[in-house]
Amino acid sequence: MWWIYALLSALFASLTAILAKIGIKGVDTDLATAIRTLVILVLAWSMVFYKHAESGLGGLSRMNWTFLILSGIATGLSWIFYFKALQIGKVSQVAPLDKASVAITILLSVLFLGETLTIKTAIGALLIVGGTFVLIL
Structure with a gap:
């Protein structure tokens, strides 16, 4: 749900x-x-x-x-x-960069909340960051 x-x-x-x-x-x-x-x-x-x-x-x-x-x-x-x-x-550049907060949140959750960073999560975060750069450049 x-x-x-x-x-x-x-x-x-x-x-x-x-x-x-x-x-x-x-x-x-x-x-x-x-x-x-x-x-x-x-x-x-x-x-x-x-x-x-x-x-x-x-x-x-x-x-x-x-x-x-x-x-x-x-x-x-x-x-x-x-x-x-x-x-x-441009919204098409601002919004993706804002959503890069997802990758930052994953990093901060590992550092401050002790959450486990799995390979799957790390790859996903890197793809988000990479996709963000593709969209804004």
């Missing part, structure tokens, strides 16, 4: 690039990021209240809060740089 969610994530991520490229025409990218973030904020909290998940706030540990906040900062910075890149670059 996880792969269905992952495919939906990929679909909506691709729509994000196309819709954002159209939406940021003539707009300050930081303003565009703030508007996008507001929409996501409303959508995310709507889901929390719909599922009655807000009761889980009290059970979050200091570590949960710390790493969720750091993840939010990383996400915000990613979006700010992504929108700036989209505004001045």
